[in-house]
Amino acid sequence: MNDSTSKDETQSWFEKRGNVRTLIGVLIVACIGLAVADLFYENDHAHFPIEKSFAFQAWFGFVVFVVIVFLGVALRPIIKRSEDYYDR
Amino acid sequence: MIDSLKHLPPGFIMMLGALLLPMLGRRLSAAAALVLSLLSLGLFCAMPAGEFGQLELFGNQLNLVRIDRLSFIFGLIFHLAAVIASIYALHVQDTKQHIAAMIYAGGAIAAACAGDFVTLFVFWELTALSSVVLVWATGTERSYRSGMRYLIVQVLSGVLLLSGALLQLNETGSLAFVHLAGDATSVLELSTGAKLILLAFGIKAAFPLLHNWLQDAYPEATATGTVFLSAFTTKLAIYSLARGFAGVEELIYIGCAMTLFPIVFAVIENDLRRVLAYSLNNQLGFMVVGIGIGTPLAINGAAVHAFCHIIYKALLFMSMGAVLHRVGTTKATELGGLHKSMPWTTGFCLIGAGSISGFPLLSGFISKSMIITAAGQEHLFWVWIVLLIASAGVMEHSGIKIPFFAFFAHDSGKRVKEAPLNMLIAMGLAAAMCIGLGIFYPLLYSLLPTEPMAMHHGHEEPYKPYTAAHVITMLQLLMFAVLAFVVLMTTKLYPSEVRATNLDTDWFYRKPLPWVLGSIGAAIGWFDKKVRAEFIDCGKSFIGRLADGFGEKGLMGGTWATNAMAFWAAMLLGIFLLIYYS
Structure with a gap:
């Protein structure tokens, strides 16, 4: 546990704003590419009709992620207690 | 030599060797534990398949050792986990932890190869008793109490197992650990003994409402202890469920619930090791769903997922253990920016995170997709949807939250040393296995209980994880989940981490139960005091009268x-x- 809490002035690659923007840009391009890729292959392993609809798992992944996070936000006020709740 | 050793439970070298560790002293015991794990692994691989170690106990046939394809794959992964975790713990100079870890790992291996319920019960309880030492080894009041709760739950599971086994003996005249469900597809059709045994397995597999010992105790163990804990107890339960209750329909729904509720708790949990414990619970859900579906492909899926899961979950716990070792905490609120000082740990953690999320070319992809396909093949639409939701949930807490808040996010300003070399080697090994299993998956598939076959246009063919549809749809799900995270972060809608205790089912036995028991105790105390005072008064007046006469x-x-x-x-x-x- 030999940590020093002095802030390091040098920023790493991941902390430079430009690089973060590039990463997000790459992500967006990748996502568009993955959605479009649906047009170029035949899903002959599909078990359900919805699997054959355009970019189903793409929008599903996005929506589910947001819903899960918001459910967490809604759950927090109900179950949140102070950190020493059980020690008191 | 194998001919005589095959009658002893696999893992016995670790259990017996553990008892000799105190003689080696603090420095050597860690290395000796690693040697024991490797020896045991070598011996296990040389074991022939079959049933050995037949004994008679009160006229009942016991079968200490049963090696078949199902027990072999679990025995093998338990050994590999023990080797990796022993390397990870090489720097630990606390002999009692090494003794406990070796007895625990050896006991789990022996239990997975047990052919009857009495042998299973003995090693089932041995894993409980030895593993609690890893929780207590933290040495705080908090870990002591948590360990006590853990022990009570684990021993209760063992008692239920034994009671169920005795009822089973009464009903069937046999103690053999076979498929208990028989032709039954519902819990209601099971015998009372089988129901009790299912409940015992369910406690260890962290079924919903029976789960909270896991999130309670695992994050309280030592940095190295949690790595051992994450591998054995719950997967032993998964093995036992697969052996005894494959095809019991309720398991599908129990599994679905297990994959869902922990992901919401994981979003708001601050302690990253506790997030991993919720994540573990979610992963067990996938396996339980597979066992419930019960088709050969689904059982294979559960087994292969358990195998891959043990490695990447150990890797994630190791990366958080390294953070705990260097920084002293795994609370997200205290961390951030550690990629600058712990680059290797960060890299290994990212491989574990990618693996658990199911990115192609990593181990989680070739295992999770098998269970999802098995659900699709049985046309279980809602189960299939739940598994997709759960996959996005895994991406949220294990794929993004763990690496992001520990190693990136806002810089906490903490500058620490990289993890010790032995920790890095253990993490490197696990990371290499995550990648290796993802690419050379046929090697792992060849060890499965049966060859995984999938239906394709009405005929069976070997299951292939890498089809265009599998890879693209999985990547769509995962990358759009990442995109959602980026959107929520940039719009500041993603909840910030806060220091807090989040209530779960343990609240019931940590708050109201002690209060109720305390009140009952107080009432009994009051009554007892009154009655005794009354007796003393009567006695006094009687003695007073006697004294008057005599x-x-x-x-x-x-x-x-x-x-x-x-x-x-x-x-x-x-x-x-x-x-x-x-």
Whole structure:
């Protein structure tokens, strides 16, 4: 546990704003590419009709992620207690 | 030599060797533990398949060792986990932790190869008793209490297992650990003994509402102890469920619930090791769903997922253990920016995170997709949807939250050393296995209980994880989940981490139960005090009356004057005379 809490002035690659923007840009391009890729292959392993609809798992992944996070936000006020709740 | 050793439970070298560790001293015991794990692994691989170690106990046939394809794959991964975790713990100079870890790992291996319920029960309880030492080894009041709760739950599971086994013996006349469900597809059709055994397995597999010992105890163990804990107990339960209850329909729904509720708790949990414990619970859900579906592909899926899961979950716990070792905490609120000082740990953690999320070319992809396909093949639409939701959930807490808040996010300003070399080697090994299993998956598939076959256009063919549809749809799900995270972060809608305790089912036995028990105790105490006071009062007044009679001034106890004595003696003689002559 030999940590020093002095802030390091040098920023790493991941902390430079430009690089973060590039990463997000790459992500967006990748996502568009993955959605479009649906047009170029035949899903002959599909078990359900919805699997054959355009970019189903793409929008599903996005929506589910947001819903899960918001459910967490809604759950927090109900179950949140102070950190020493059980020690008191 | 194998001919005689095959009758001993696999893992016995680790269990017996553990007892010799104290003689080696603090420095050598860690290395000796690694040697024991490697020896045991070598011996296990040389074991022939079959049933050995037959004993008779009170006229009942016991079968100490059963090696078949299902027990072999679990025995193998338990050994590999023990080797990796032993390397990870090489720097630990606390002999008791090494002893506990070796007995724990050896016990889990022996339990997975047990052919009857009595042998299973013995090693089932041994894993409980040895593993709690890893929780207590933290040495805090908090870990002591948590370990106590853990122990009570684990021992209870063992007691249920034994009770169920005895009922089973009564009903069927056999103690053999076979497929208990038989032709039954519902819990309701099971015998009472089988139900109790299912409940015992369910506690260890962290079924919903029976789960909270896991999130309670695992994050309280030592940095190295949690790595051991994450591998054995719950997967032993998964093995036992697959052996005894494959095809029981309720398991599908129980599994679905297990994949869902932990992901919401994981979003708001601050302690990243506790997030991993919720994540573990979610992963077990996938396996339980597979066992519930019960088709050969689904059982294979559960087994292969358990195999891959043990490695990447250990890797994630190791990366967080390294953070705990260097920084002293795994609370997200205290961390951030550690990629600058722990680049290797960051890289290994990212591989574990990618693996658990199911990115192609990593191990989670080739295992999770098998269970999802098995659900699709049985046309279980809602189960399939739940598994997709759960996959996005895994991406949220294990894929993004763990690496992001520990190693990136806002810089906490903490500058620490990279993890010790032995930790890095262990993480490197696990990371290499995550990648290796993702690419050379046929090697792992060849070890499965049966060859995984999938239906394709009405005929069966070997299951292939890498089809265009599988890869693209999985990547769509994962990358759009990442995109959602980026959107929520940039719009500041993603909840910030806060220091807090989040309630879960443990609240019931940590708050109201002690209060109720305390009140009952107080009531009994009050009643007891009253009754005793009453008795003492009665006794006192009785003794008081006696004292009045027999005291020195009492009628019976006092001394009499001589003339009175002479008078009464004369009186008595006179009366005697009168009676004699009358």
